[in-house]
Every structure is written in C-alpha cells, then in structure tokens.
Amino acid sequence: MRLVMLGAPGAGKGTQADRLAERYGVPHVSTGDLFRAHFRQNTELGQTARRYMQEGHLVPDDVTEAMVWQRLGEADTHRGYILDGFPRTLPQAEHFDAALSAANQRLSGVFHVEVDRAVLQSRLTGRRSCPECKATYHVQFDPPSVADVCDQCGARLVQREDDRSETVARRLEVYHTETEPLVQYYARQGLLRTVDGNQSMDEVTASLAEQLALIGLAHD
Ligand code: AMP
Numbered sequence: 596m597r598l599v600m601l602g603a604p605g606a607g608k609g610t611q612a613d614r615l616a617e618r619y620g621v622p623h624v625s626t627g628d629l630f631r632a633h634f635r636q637n638t639e640l641g642q643t644a645r646r647y648m649q650e651g652h653l654v655p656d657d658v659t660e661a662m663v664w665q666r667l668g669e670a671d672t673h674r675g676y677i678l679d680g681f682p683r684t685l686p687q688a689e690h691f692d693a694a695l696s697a698a699n700q701r702l703s704g705v706f707h708v709e710v711d712r713a714v715l716q717s718r719l720t721g722r723r724s725c726p727e728c729k730a731t732y733h734v735q736f737d738p739p740s741v742a743d744v745c746d747q748c749g750a751r752l753v754q755r756e757d758d759r760s761e762t763v764a765r766r767l768e769v770y771h772t773e774t775e776p777l778v779q780y781y782a783r784q785g786l787l788r789t790v791d792g793n794q795s796m797d798e799v800t801a802s803l804a805e806q807l808a809l810i811g812l813a814h815d
Contacts, residue, residue, distance in 0.1 A: 596621060596677075596812055597675045597676060597678075597695075597700065597701070597702050597703050598675075598676075598678065598702070598703055598705070599678045599681075599702060599704075599705040599706070599781070600677060600678065600679045600680075600706050600708065601705055601706065601707045601708070601774070601778065601781070601787075602706075602707060602708035602709065602710065602792060603710060603770045603774075604763070604766045604767065604770060605710065605716075605718040605719040605722070606708040606709070606715065606792045607708060607710070607718075607792055607796060607799060608680075608706075608708045608792075609623075609625055609627075609679050609680075609731070610731065610796055611706075611708065611799055611800060611803060612625065612677045612679040615677050615803065615807075616676075619675075619812075620674070621672070621676050621677060622671050622672060622676050622677070623676075623677050623679060624663075624666055624667070624672070624677065624678050624679065624681070625679040625680050626659060626662070626663060626678075626679070626681040626683070627648075627679075627680045628729070629663075629666060630644040630645075630648060630654065630662075633662075640662060643658060644658065648756070648757050649756050649757060649762070650762065651757055651761075651765030651769065652765070652769065653683060653684065653773060656684060656686050656687050656690070659683075660687060663681050663691075664694065675703070682777060683773060683777075684773050684774065684777075685776055685777065685780060688777050688780055688781075702786055703810065703812060704787075704788055704807075704810050704812070705777075705781040705786045705787050705788065706788050706790060706806065707778055707787055707788065707789040707790070708790055708792035708799065709789055709790070709791060709792050709793075710793055711793055712767065715767060716760075716763060716764075717735075718733065718736075719758050719763045719766075720758060720759070720760050720763055721733045721734040721735050721736070722754070722755070723739075723743070723752040723753065723754055724752065724753060724754075724755060725745035725747065725748060725750050725752055725753075726751075726753050727745065727748050728745060728747050728748045728750070730746070730748075732745075732752060739752065788806040788809075788810070
C-alpha cells in the first residue's frame with residue numbers, strides 16, 4: 596500500500612500515519628522527521644533545511660525531493676509506505692506522479708485529515724515532543740503524567756522550534772497557499788478521501804479504517 600496523508604500542520608496526520616504504519620507493517624515516512632534527523636546529525640542538508648523550517652517556510656522542492664527519492668529507494672519500502680508531509684506543493688506532487696509512473700507504481704489513496712484553523716493553532720502551540728523516542732503530547736489535551744517528562748522513555752520534552760506562535764501562523768498560511776491545492780489535484784485523480792480531523796485521535800483512526808475498508812485495504 597502506498598498512502599499519502601494530507602493535512603495542515605497540527606492535523607494529527609503524523610500520529611495517524613504512525614498508527615497505520617504499525618497496523619499495516621509499512622514504514623511511516625515523514626519528511627519533517629527526515630529533515631530533523633538530518634539536522635541532529637548536522638549534515639549539510641540538515642543545515643540547509645533548518646534555515647527554512649525555523650522560519651516556517653518550505654524547504655525548496657529539489658532538496659526535499661532528492662531526500663524523499665533516496666528514502667523511498669530503501670529496502671523497507673518494498674511493500675509500500677505511509678507518506679506524511681510529502682508532497683506539499685504542486686510541483687512535488689507532479690514529480691512524484693512521474694516517479695511513480697516511471698516505476699510502474701500507483702498510489703493506493705490520499706487521506707485528507709481536515710481540521711478547523713482555530714483548533715490547529717492551539718494544537719500546535721501546545722504540542723510538546725520527545726527528542727528521543729518522538730512521542731508527542733499536548734500541554735492541555737494530552738499531558739504526560741509528570742510535566743515535561745516523556746512517559747515512554749523519561750527524556751525531557753521539548754517544543755519544536757517551529758511550533759512557536761509566530762512561526763505557526765506562517766506555517767498555516769503556507770499550507771493554505773502551497774499545499775491545499777493538492778486536495779483538488781488528488782480529488783481530480785479520484786484518489787482523495789477526507790476524514791474529519793476535529794474528532795479525537797481514536798475517532799480519526801476509526802474513520803480512516805472505515806475509508807481504507809472502502810478502498811479494499813481493510814486490515815483484518
Ligand atoms: P512537519 O514536521 O511535516 O510539520 O514539517 C516541518 C517542516 O519541514 C515544514 O514546515 C517545512 O519547513 C519542512 N518540510 C517538511 N516536508 C516538506 C516538504 N514536502 N516540502 C518542503 N518542506 C517540507
């Protein structure tokens with residue numbers, strides 16, 4: 596299965612992609628996580644990406660695509676993948692389509708997790724994440740049992756640099772202008788399935804499972 600998770604920053608698509616990846620035994624490929632891994636390892640690509648990410652801008656398409664093609668060429672993707680955060684612009688989507696056709700592959704579906712803007716803003720600014728195991732929390736909606744400490748591995752939680760309120764506003768704007776057109780793009784291809792992301796995480800997972808069953812990808 597090859598799925599794309601589409602949705603604004605804070606829509607919860609990363610959490611849902613994780614759950615789907617575990618359920619279907621395919622990797623969750625998040626471009627944001629790949630960039631963050633690069634800058635933790637202090638690679639040149641990581642340094643380049645960080646400058647854009649800190650400001651809430653997109654990393655240029657050529658840089659992003661080169662990283663994605665490399666990741667999708669790794670052995671663990673042979674049964675498919677759940678893409679989270681890619682494609683994020685029309686050129687990325689078009690280049691991705693061309694790459695899929697060249698490999699004689701097609702997408703199984705594109706899931707649009709739709710969330711109201713006010714909800715997104717508060718989800719993002721309250722988000723905290725574990726730098727070690729990547730677990731995510733929310734100061735109000737999903738706090739850890741001990742403030743600022745990861746329940747799963749005990750590391751100190753951090754706020755992502757780009758989850759501060761000024762940057763969040765820009766990321767939401769960039770989503771609106773650059774990424775939202777992909778909803779129509781994939782709708783025209785008959786691949787789009789929309790779920791209501793304002794619901795609880797478990798309800799969203801259930802909605803996704805229903806939609807997957809409709810396209811013949813039920814798990815059990
Ligand atoms: P995310 O973790 O998906 O919210 O991504 C964090 C940041 O990484 C974004 O705000 C962008 O700066 C960058 N990024 C992630 N995916 C892409 C992409 N497909 N194209 C360009 N920039 C991206």
